Amino acid sequence: MTNSFYDLTIPALCGQPISMADFKGKAVLIVNTASKCGFTPQYEGLQHLWSKYGQSGLVVIGIPSNDFGQQEPGSASEIQTTCSRNYGVSFPMAAKSRVKGKEATPIFRWLAKEGGMLALPRWNFYKYLVSREGELVKWFTPLTSPDSSRMKASVMRAVMDH
Template identity: 85%
Template structure:
């Protein structure tokens, strides 16, 4: 188990791997996503956060997963097309990955170690805020939408910390 967020890499949905080291000094919002979930419209809110706060140092990272209800059955190409066509997603997307249990990718094992048992994703669209210095500062269940006041306040607090 790695001790640093910045030691982690994940495969990208299309293209080169995504290195968390590239996000040093930025706030990172990570969401486990799915294209066929009741919470899928949260892609719009995630895109809005990326568009609004990205220029100030926020990175939104989507991690598609088929772990909950088989709600991400598509191929990388199908996921990419659905996200861009239906929700205008332009933020980085990881390859479809396991986010729970013994098969969870290292990024989600790190998030679980930092956030504790209650932070483990139990459905799609859990969201995690990682500070500019690579620390998990907050996490949200799918019931908290990306455009909620709580989510925006958490991101703004993380962005003010230098």
């Protein structure tokens, strides 16, 4: 088991693996995503956060998963097309991964360890905010939209806290 957020690497949807070490000193918002979910339009709000706060030190990472309701059945290219064409997503996207159970990708095992049982994703679009120091500071269920004042306030605090 890894000790530090910065020890984690995840396979990218397209291209080189995504290393959390590259984001030292930045706030990171990790989201388990799906293309065929009622919450899929949240991609738009996530892109807005990335556009608005990226220059200030926020990184948004989408991690597609088919774990809930088989709502991410697509291949990497289909996921990429959905994200870019339908929602204008330009933030980093990981390869489709398991986010629950024993086969969960290491980043979600780390989030579970840091956040406890309640933080485990129970559906698509759980959001995890990691501080500039690599600590889980807050997590949100799918019911908290990226556009919500609660979410924006937490992101702003994480981005401005340095």
